[in-house]
Amino acid sequence: xxxxxxxxxxxxxxxxxxxxxxxxxxxxxxxxxxxxxxxxxxxxxxxxxxxxxxxxxxxxxxxxxxxxxxxxxxxxxxxxxxxxxxxxxxxxxxxxxxxxxxxxxxxxxxxxxxxxxxxxxxxxxxxxxxxxxxxxxxxxxxxxxxxxxxxxxxxxxxxxxxxxxxxxxxxxxxxxxxxxxxxxxxxxxxxxxxxxxxxxxxxxxxxxxxxxxxxxxxxxxxxxxxx
Amino acid sequence: xxxxxxxxxxxxxxxxxxxxxxxxxxxxxxxxxxxxxxxxxxxxxxxxxxxxxxxxxxxxxxxxxxxxxxxxxxxxxxxxxxxxxxxxxxxxxxxxxxxxxxxxxxxxxxxxxxxxxxxxxxxxxxxxxxxxxxxxxxxxxxxxxxxxxxxxxxxxxxxxxxxxxxxxxxxxxxxxxxxxxxxxxxxxxxxxxxxxxxxxxxx
Numbered sequence: 001x002x003x004x005x006x007x008x009x010x011x012x013x014x015x016x017x018x019x020x021x022x023x024x025x026x027x028x029x030x031x032x033x034x035x036x037x038x039x040x041x042x043x044x045x046x047x048x049x050x051x052x053x054x055x056x057x058x059x060x061x062x063x064x065x066x067x068x069x070x071x072x073x074x075x076x077x078x079x080x081x082x083x084x085x086x087x088x089x090x091x092x093x094x095x096x097x098x099x100x101x102x103x104x105x106x107x108x109x110x111x112x113x114x115x116x117x118x119x120x121x122x123x124x125x126x127x128x129x130x131x132x133x134x135x136x137x138x139x140x141x142x143x144x145x146x147x148x149x150x151x152x153x154x155x156x157x158x159x160x161x162x163x164x165x166x167x168x169x170x171x172x173x174x175x176x177x178x179x180x181x182x183x184x185x186x187x188x189x190x191x192x193x194x195x196x197x198x199x200x201x202x203x204x205x206x207x208x209x210x211x212x213x214x215x216x217x218x219x220x221x222x223x224x225x226x227x
Numbered sequence: 228x229x230x231x232x233x234x235x236x237x238x239x240x241x242x243x244x245x246x247x248x249x250x251x252x253x254x255x256x257x258x259x260x261x262x263x264x265x266x267x268x269x270x271x272x273x274x275x276x277x278x279x280x281x282x283x284x285x286x287x288x289x290x291x292x293x294x295x296x297x298x299x300x301x302x303x304x305x306x307x308x309x310x311x312x313x314x315x316x317x318x319x320x321x322x323x324x325x326x327x328x329x330x331x332x333x334x335x336x337x338x339x340x341x342x343x344x345x346x347x348x349x350x351x352x353x354x355x356x357x358x359x360x361x362x363x364x365x366x367x368x369x370x371x372x373x374x375x376x377x378x379x380x381x382x383x384x385x386x387x388x389x390x391x392x393x394x395x396x397x398x399x400x401x402x403x404x405x406x407x408x409x410x411x412x413x414x415x416x417x418x419x420x421x422x423x424x425x426x427x428x429x430x
Contacts, residue, residue, distance in 0.1 A: 018249075019249075022249070022253040025253070025257055026253065026256050026257055026260065029260035029264070030260060032264060033260055033263055033264045033267070036264060036267050036268065036271075037267065040271075042268060042271035042272060042275055043271065046271065046274060046275050046278060049275065049278040049279055050278065052282055053278065053281065053282045053285060056282060056285045056286055056289055057285060059289055062296070063289060063292040063293065063295075063296035064292065066296040066299035066303070067292050067295045069303070070295060070299040070302070073299055073303060073306055074302065076310075077302060077305065077306050077309070080310060080313060081309075083313045084309055084312060084313060087312065087313060090316075127366055129355045129366075130355070143308065143312045143315055144315060144316070157330075157334065157346075160330075161327050161330050161331060161334070162327075164326060164327040164330070165325075165327035165331075168326070168327055172321075172323060173319040173320040175319075175323060175324075175350075175368075176324070176326045176348065176350075177350050178347075178348055178349050178350060179347070179348045180345070180347045180348070181347075182344075182345050183342075183343075183344045201316070203312070208312075209304055209308065211301070211305075212301075212305040212308045214309060214312060
């Protein structure tokens with residue numbers, strides 16, 4: 001009798017119980033196997049690891065790109081710093097805005113032989129723009145805010161014209177809000193009472209994200225006519 | 228109802244037709260499934276190990292870059308805002324209205340027979356403007372410049388009208404403002420007083 005003969009039998013019948021047990025065993029094994037394939041702990045871990053890898057990969061791609069930009073960003077910051085230094089030299093003083101604006105008005109008035117009768121600080125104008133979005137209207141604060149002043153002067157039309165021209169040349173972004181020139185006598189040449197409202201710019205507090213607000217050059221240096 | 232049975236063969240007894248011992252078959256199937264299962268577990272473990280190692284490598288590389296990337300990220304925000312600060316200043320300065328040159332132009336048009344007594348300027352915020360020359364939205368303003376004066380001489384009405392026409396017809400002024408002669412002579416026999424409103428839209 002060969003080994004094959006052991007495998008071959010003449011009466012090849014399983015009892016129903018044997019068939020059932022065999023079927024159940026194979027079924028359970030098949031289910032376990034299928035379960036391992038589809039949602040077994042290893043498959044889950046592999047899937048989880050794949051997701052983590054994808055996340056880290058995208059972060060890494062982003063970070064690599066950012067790091068690549070770093071030298072050019074540093075260079076650009078240095079260039080902008082120089083430009084901002086020029087700009088901030090034409091902005092109202094951060095520390096003593098009233099004194100600064102008063103000194104500017106007096107300096108230019110004295111140059112043109114105008115008399116400063118009074119000087120007043122009139123507060124801050126917040127500049128902002130509005131944008132319509134799907135969530136509603138968003139108010140975006142401007143990077144600048146306006147420091148308002150009012151100066152009352154006494155002089156002639158021509159003196160005032162030169163005074164204004166000098167101010168506009170020195171502070172190109174200064175805005176003339178209102179002015180009025182009223183003749184006191186019959187002839188305007190006798191002299192005019194001049195009221196001038198101007199707004200100087202300064203860096204806004206809300207216009208910059210945290211830690212990005214540039215430091216203004218504080219112009220509290222002596223402001224002489226000869227300067 | 229009777230008919231012919233054309234089936235020459237009896238129904239096969241499938242339990243007797245097989246040549247393999249059913250116990251062996253069962254055992255073999257169970258063994259194959261078990262081997263497949265164990266094989267899968269082993270291959271899965273190896274694959275997982277490989278993936279975990281790759282993830283660790285990536286994480287380490289990422290960790291090494293994070294500090295520099297954060298610096299670059301905050302620098303990017305800073306640079307964008309600083310550029311905005313420089314650009315907005317330049318645009319405000321460029322588009323700022325130079326009232327001294329405006330006054331000079333008007334003054335050059337005032338004839339000898341007219342004396343400007345009072346001159347007022349009022350500006351009002353009129354929202355924002357964003358055009359092709361702006362990088363950022365800039366505040367827009369409207370302005371009203373009022374000239375009050377008197378006209379003397381033999382033909383004061385004509386003098387006032389001529390002055391008004393010269394303002395309206397001026398090449399530069401007419402492009403930026405709308406003139407309106409509000410009133411002329413107040414009383415007969417006196418110097419003829421007038422008021423001219425010049426309306427501007429700035430930016």
